[in-house]
Amino acid sequence: MLVDDSAVVRQVLSALLGKDNDIEVIASASDPIFAMDKMNSNWPDVIVLDVEMPRMDGITFLKQIMAIRPTPVIICSTLTEKGAATSMQALASGAVAIVTKPKAGLKNFLEADAGDIVQAVKMAATANLRPIRNMGVAPLVPTAKLKIDEVMPALDASLTSAMAVTTDKLVAIGTSTGGTQALEAVLSRLSKTAPGIVIVQHMPEKFTEAFADRLNRICALEVLEAKNGDRVIPGRALVAPGGRHMQVKRSGAQYHVEILDAPPVNRHRPSVDVLFRSVAKCAGRNSLGIIMTGMGDDGALGMRDMHDAGAETIAQDERTCVVYGMPKEAVKLGAVDKIVPLEAIPGLIESYGKK
Numbered sequence: 001m002l003v004d005d006s007a008v009v010r011q012v013l014s015a016l017l018g019k020d021n022d023i024e025v026i027a028s029a030s031d032p033i034f035a036m037d038k039m040n041s042n043w044p045d046v047i048v049l050d051v052e053m054p055r056m057d058g059i060t061f062l063k064q065i066m067a068i069r070p071t072p073v074i075i076c077s078t079l080t081e082k083g084a085a086t087s088m089q090a091l092a093s094g095a096v097a098i099v100t101k102p103k104a105g106l107k108n109f110l111e112a113d114a115g116d117i118v119q120a121v122k123m124a125a126t127a128n129l130r131p132i133r134n135m136g137v138a139p140l141v142p143t144a145k146l147k148i149d150e151v152m153p154a155l156d157a158s159l160t161s162a163m164a165v166t167t168d169k170l171v172a173i174g175t176s177t178g179g180t181q182a183l184e185a186v187l188s189r190l191s192k193t194a195p196g197i198v199i200v201q202h203m204p205e206k207f208t209e210a211f212a213d214r215l216n217r218i219c220a221l222e223v224l225e226a227k228n229g230d231r232v233i234p235g236r237a238l239v240a241p242g243g244r245h246m247q248v249k250r251s252g253a254q255y256h257v258e259i260l261d262a263p264p265v266n267r268h269r270p271s272v273d274v275l276f277r278s279v280a281k282c283a284g285r286n287s288l289g290i291i292m293t294g295m296g297d298d299g300a301l302g303m304r305d306m307h308d309a310g311a312e313t314i315a316q317d318e319r320t321c322v323v324y325g326m327p328k329e330a331v332k333l334g335a336v337d338k339i340v341p342l343e344a345i346p347g348l349i350e351s352y353g354k355k
Contacts, residue, residue: 001025001026001027001035002014002027003028003031003035003049009101013025013076017117023121027039030054031054032055033055035047045072046071047071048121049076050076062094066094071129072096074097074098074124075090075099077090077099084204084207088207088214096123096124096322097124099117123295168254169196169287170195170196170232170255170279171194171195171197171349172199172287172289173197173198173200173290173292174289174290174326175272175326176272176323176325177295177323178292178294178321179201179294180201180211183292185342187237188218190219190221190349192220192234193234193235195353196236196238197237197238197349199237199240200274200275207242208241209225209241211239213225219237221235222235223236225241226239227241227259242270243270245261245265245275246270246275247277248275248282249278255282262274267296267298272298273300273302275302276299276303277301277302279302279306280306280309288311288313289306289311289312290315291315291327292316293320293321293324294325296325297329300330300332300333303333304334313336313337314348315340316339319341320342
């Protein structure tokens with residue numbers, strides 16, 4: 001079901017989704033009140049929901065849906081600072097993904113991104129709703145299909161194998177669908193003395209700053225949207241900015257991040273593979289890699305690089321993932337030392353920092 005006060009959005013999305021043989025658009029509505037009337041007689045498998053609408057806003061409607069009958073919801077939001085902050089509320093309330101839309105050129109934009117929108121709806125239909133109620137989920141930002149080897153050179157094992165163990169350790173986390181609240185569940189349970197953390201969460205431009213600000217308000221450690229040159233230090237977590245890659249560099253015994261404009265990797269920018277490969281190169285056995293809930297395989301090759309470089313590696317288990325895609329692919333590559341539930345990850349990070 002499509003719920004959006006824009007007749008253009010409803011018309012274009014209905015036509016685009018209707019072209020796929022696996023998707024049936026059963027109804028559309030201009031606001032949540034009309035939508036609920038229709039849903040009472042024919043409940044959808046997936047809802048595509050606008051945020052700002054007459055009579056009832058999308059966030060209130062989303063909360064009602066999750067309380068009455070939890071259903072995968074994709075938020076259709078404008079790519080603005082205001083829209084980003086509102087979308088963070090939606091993700092915290094249980095939305096499965098965000099499809100961004102511009103204020104102008106909407107029809108052409110939606111048609112150009114038709115494949116991504118169809119993919120988002122199909123992913124939502126398979127989401128594990130049990131953890132959604134506790135963890136929330138992340139936006140889906142698929143783009144190009146380059147692999148990590150086409151953007152960054154392969155790992156030189158001779159460099160990382162000789163790297164000495166130091167007291168300066170870092171934790172690298174990669175996640176996507178389901179990741180916003182999964183990260184909240186992890187970071188909010190860490191102390192100010194936790195090791196420095198670098199994070200890639202698949203998220204559009206403008207959204208990562210709002211996401212980091214929200215985490216910073218509720219966590220003991222400092223959470224920032226990363227800027228070029230920021231140091232990775234204990235008690236700080238750096239979130240890669242949407243629309244740009246982040247990699248870690250080493251200067252002596254200190255680590256800092258570099259923010260890059262480069263092509264998308266595995267359909268994403270930022271990419272987990274880009275972060276993990278850089279950590280494998282510059283930190284090696286002085287790092288802990290964690291791959292969490294998310295669709296696709298971004299991060300699997302990078303985690304294998306970290307594992308081969310001597311890093312400790314962890315994957316979130318299937319039971320607590322909204323989408324068991326990225327962790328599953330890393331496990332298949334033999335890149336994972338431990339498979340653990342979400343609730344075990346904060347303790348493992350704290351204990352790693354004390355080794």
